[in-house]
Amino acid sequence: MSAKILEKQQLSENVxxxxxxxxxxxxxxxxxxFVVLRIHEEGERIPLTIADADxxxxxxxxxxxVVGKSTAHLSGLExxxxxxxLVGPMGQPTHVEKIGTVVCVGGGVGVAPVYxxxxxxxxxxxxxxxxxxxxxxxxxxxxxxxxxxxxxxIVTTDDGSYGYHGFVSQAxxxxxxxxxxxxxxxxxxxxxxxxMRALCxxxxxxxxxxxxxxxxxxxxxxxxCGACRVTVGGKTRFVCVDGPEFDGHxxxxxxxxxxxxxxxxxxxxxxxxxxxCRQQGKGA
Amino acid sequence: xxxxxxLKILRQPMPEQDxxxxxxxxxxxxxxxxPEVAKAEALRCIQCKKPECVEGCPVEVDxxxxxxxIAEGKFIDAARKIKQTNALPAVxxxxxxxxxxxxxxxxxxxxxxxxxxxxxxxxxxxxxRAAGEVSIPKIENMTGKKIAVVGSGPSGLTVAGDLVxxxxxxxxxxxxxxxxxxxxxxxxxxxxxxxIVAAEVDYLKKLGVKIExxxxxxxxxxxxxxxxxxxxxxxxxxxxxxPSFMNIPGENLxxxxxxxxxxxxxxxxxxxxxxxxxxxxxxGKNVAVIGGGNVAMDSARTAxxxxxxxxxxxxxxxxxxxxxxxxxxxxxxxxxxxLHLLTNPIRYIGNDKGWVTGIECLQMELGEPDxxxxxxxxxxxxxxxxxxxxxxxxxxxxxxxxxxxxxxxxLDTNKWNYIVADEETGQTSREGVFAGxxxxxxxxxxILAMGAGRKAARAIHKYVMSK
Ligand SMILES: Cc1cc2nc3c(=O)[nH]c(=O)nc-3n(C[C@H](O)[C@H](O)[C@H](O)COP(=O)(O)OP(=O)(O)OC[C@H]3O[C@@H](n4cnc5c(N)ncnc54)[C@H](O)[C@@H]3O)c2cc1C
Ligand code: SF4
Ligand code: FES
Numbered sequence: 001m002s003a004k005i006l007e008k009q010q011l012s013e014n015v016x017x018x019x020x021x022x023x024x025x026x027x028x029x030x031x032x033x034f035v036v037l038r039i040h041e042e043g044e045r046i047p048l049t050i051a052d053a054d055x056x057x058x059x060x061x062x063x064x065x066v067v068g069k070s071t072a073h074l075s076g077l078e079x080x081x082x083x084x085x086l087v088g089p090m091g092q093p094t095h096v097e098k099i100g101t102v103v104c105v106g107g108g109v110g111v112a113p114v115y116x117x118x119x120x121x122x123x124x125x126x127x128x129x130x131x132x133x134x135x136x137x138x139x140x141x142x143x144x145x146x147x148x149x150x151x152x153x154i155v156t157t158d159d160g161s162y163g164y165h166g167f168v169s170q171a172x173x174x175x176x177x178x179x180x181x182x183x184x185x186x187x188x189x190x191x192x193x194x195x196m197r198a199l200c201x202x203x204x205x206x207x208x209x210x211x212x213x214x215x216x217x218x219x220x221x222x223x224x225c226g227a228c229r230v231t232v233g234g235k236t237r238f239v240c241v242d243g244p245e246f247d248g249h250x251x252x253x254x255x256x257x258x259x260x261x262x263x264x265x266x267x268x269x270x271x272x273x274x275x276x277c278r279q280q281g282k283g284a
Numbered sequence: 285x286x287x288x289x290x291l292k293i294l295r296q297p298m299p300e301q302d303x304x305x306x307x308x309x310x311x312x313x314x315x316x317x318x319p320e321v322a323k324a325e326a327l328r329c330i331q332c333k334k335p336e337c338v339e340g341c342p343v344e345v346d347x348x349x350x351x352x353x354i355a356e357g358k359f360i361d362a363a364r365k366i367k368q369t370n371a372l373p374a375v376x377x378x379x380x381x382x383x384x385x386x387x388x389x390x391x392x393x394x395x396x397x398x399x400x401x402x403x404x405x406x407x408x409x410x411x412x413r414a415a416g417e418v419s420i421p422k423i424e425n426m427t428g429k430k431i432a433v434v435g436s437g438p439s440g441l442t443v444a445g446d447l448v449x450x451x452x453x454x455x456x457x458x459x460x461x462x463x464x465x466x467x468x469x470x471x472x473x474x475x476x477x478x479x480i481v482a483a484e485v486d487y488l489k490k491l492g493v494k495i496e497x498x499x500x501x502x503x504x505x506x507x508x509x510x511x512x513x514x515x516x517x518x519x520x521x522x523x524x525x526x527p528s529f530m531n532i533p534g535e536n537l538x539x540x541x542x543x544x545x546x547x548x549x550x551x552x553x554x555x556x557x558x559x560x561x562x563x564x565x566x567x568g569k570n571v572a573v574i575g576g577g578n579v580a581m582d583s584a585r586t587a588x589x590x591x592x593x594x595x596x597x598x599x600x601x602x603x604x605x606x607x608x609x610x611x612x613x614x615x616x617x618x619x620x621x622x623l624h625l626l627t628n629p630i631r632y633i634g635n636d637k638g639w640v641t642g643i644e645c646l647q648m649e650l651g652e653p654d655x656x657x658x659x660x661x662x663x664x665x666x667x668x669x670x671x672x673x674x675x676x677x678x679x680x681x682x683x684x685x686x687x688x689x690x691x692x693x694x695l696d697t698n699k700w701n702y703i704v705a706d707e708e709t710g711q712t713s714r715e716g717v718f719a720g721x722x723x724x725x726x727x728x729x730x731i732l733a734m735g736a737g738r739k740a741a742r743a744i745h746k747y748v749m750s751k
Binding site: 001024025028038042043044045069070084085086087088089090219220222223224225226227229230231236241254255258259261262263266267269273 | 459460461469496497498499500503504505525526527529531535536537538539541542544545548549553554558559560561562563564566637638639685686687
């Protein structure tokens with residue numbers, strides 16, 4: 001089905017938010033699930049986590065960072081434009097229950113997908129601590145939204161331009177795990193793979209169960225192709241149907257990082273092609 | 285023409301693209317009969333009183349009937365004759381294994397070569413389409429019954445086409461963004477041009493079938509929710525789309541694909557036209573394809589067209605046991621695909637960046653027959669060897685996708701998680717739910733999926749009209 005863009009907003013230099021008209025998906029989606037969209041006939045299938053939904057209004061919110069041609073193209077669309085295809089909700093919903101104190105960690109644009117999980121954890125009656133981080137102050141997104149669904153919040157920046165100076169993993173360790181003031185029952189982390197890996201290294205030391213949401217390369221996202229496979233606990237799993245969330249202490253991050261780089265050269269070629277075409281005014 | 289003369293005509297060869305040229309393009313390989321050649325071939329049919337060929341056809345096309353019309357030059361009538369029992373002749377004429385179905389039974393094959401039934405079927409379907417004379421029957425007596433069809437492969441398309449002509453309100457729900465199932469994501473352009481599938485889908489739309497692409501049943505709506513929305517019956521034609529891997533070391537290295545992914549990227553996403561199309565694919569120079577079926581042949585021939593220097597087809601049994609159509613093996617060899625028979629991969633070797641660089645194999649020999657009646661391949665001790673490759677495509681079969689089964693309580697499945705359905709009606713363990721095609725039989729053929737669709741359509745009609 002196609003979907004109309006109702007609203008567009010730029011959240012930071014490279015991060016955009018779109019509100020889509022998608023009543024069927026809005027009604028069914030749960031925290032942790034994602035959609036796959038296609039912009040135009042020649043376009044690829046792009047998986048994006050659902051950042052928020054309003055079942056009454058029939059709307060879905062997606063937040064994405066411009067990282068290549070497809071996301072650049074997506075960021076060029078405006079309210080009133082339509083996406084050619086939108087399919088979802090895909091993937092398993094987050095397992096949400098009251099377990100005590102939950103830390104929700106979002107790195108970079110990963111704050112967007114961690115937001116609905118944070119909200120669900122809070123609604124389930126957990127004490128929610130959020131840690132959100134980015135390279136610098138300007139790249140921090142959704143601070144107000146996260147505050148509204150958290151009992152405590154820490155904002156970190158790699159360069160110290162705002163909040164805690166350092167990585168989210170350092171903040172978690174220094175402020176909570178090392179002090180041992182509060183028993184942390186679970187950590188949920190979403191962000192760039194190196195960040196999730198660093199975070200899992202820390203939580204493993206303290207034996208804190210950690211769930212990560214993986215963004216592997218996908219094609220169909222229905223379990224048909226295996227493009228998204230990851231090794232978890234020595235077994236091959238498909239991120240699109242078995243995930244996207246897995247036990248972070250079991251994930252083979254090295255393999256995931258390698259697999260994310262399969263098409264690096266082609267992606268660059270495609271982006272260059274797109275930029276040249278745009279300069280020549282041919283459209284994409 | 286006298287019978288004696290007819291018996292003298294030789295089987296008309298199919299003109300084809302030259303192997304050296306076609307191995308680097310994605311255009312269709314066979315070029316098709318001309319009207320003159322088709323007529324000559326049609327005259328070879330001796331119009332048997334008890335035509336054995338018809339018995340060999342899973343949907344019992346009136347083969348001598350349509351061939352007689354071709355001999356008379358009535359090509360459009362011939363196409364309509366086929367369509368009485370087979371809704372997709374342009375597809376079946378290209379991909380059906382005629383050599384084990386109708387043509388193997390043809391009496392002319394006993395002394396000479398069988399009548400080229402498949403090529404004639406393809407000819408009339410193409411003729412009809414090119415002439416723009418595809419007629420849209422007018423549907424009267426709308427029943428007011430709503431039917432949901434899940435999956436738009438050959439089984440789903442057949443069910444939908446039959447039911448809409450019986451006056452029902454039919455909606456197909458398809459997970460992907462394009463309709464056609466394996467016909468669009470699996471079988472490559474050079475064997476089945478996508479324009480043909482699109483024309484068939486378009487025809488269904490003109491008949492009044494609604495097609496909702498990008499709708500995954502089990503996710504956006506469950507089967508029970510479809511009933512709650514007012515559907516009177518549901519047909520499940522979700523196919524066998526779960527890729528199998530061998531679970532050997534190194535299978536997740538970069539450059540190792542499932543056939544489903546490789547073919548989906550190339551066909552559905554048109555990665556062979558990258559960067560005009562955005563979806564990339566690895567264009568390997570030394571490609572190993574694992575398997576011996578049609579899917580393996582399609583993968584190997586795709587790899588060649590993507591610019592490989594060497595494509596090795598690695599199959600653990602011998603040529604006799606290869607499940608692929610003989611024609612496809614022949615085409616592949618003509619294009620330079622190198623067959624490594626009685627060879628089984630045991631691990632993939634990678635570099636520090638996680639890319640596959642080699643494949644270690646064992647040489648096999650044939651032992652005692654196994655459950656399938658084929659001689660079981662057994663490894664020869666100490667025969668390990670390594671081949672350098674930069675791309676691997678694993679084409680060793682497919683399983684059932686659990687999306688619908690796991691969200692439909694009371695739907696019985698067998699031990700491989702295929703849906704249990706009555707062979708004659710497609711009836712499942714759930715009232716009002718019917719199933720057919722690969723999701724019931726396991727990976728099979730286009731025509732068997734269509735046959736199952738046809739039977740289910742009759743049963744669904746009976747069911748909804750008696751409600
Ligand atoms: C590469 C390849 C080559 C082949 N070559 C030949 C050949 O030469 N000759 C031949 O006769 N056969 C061939 N086959 C086999 C043949 O294509 C299949 O047997 C046939 O397509 C099965 O038809 P089907 O309708 O059961 O399912 P499929 O064609 O598999 O279609 C199923 C459809 O259902 C959709 N679907 C699945 N789950 C859901 C869901 N939950 N909600 C909505 N939609 C869903 C899928 O996306 C798909 O589009 C080949 C198969 C492959 C893979
Ligand atoms: S068996 Fe052969 S000769 Fe006889 S009717 Fe069929 S196609 Fe014609
Ligand atoms: S993306 Fe194809 S199986 Fe997960």
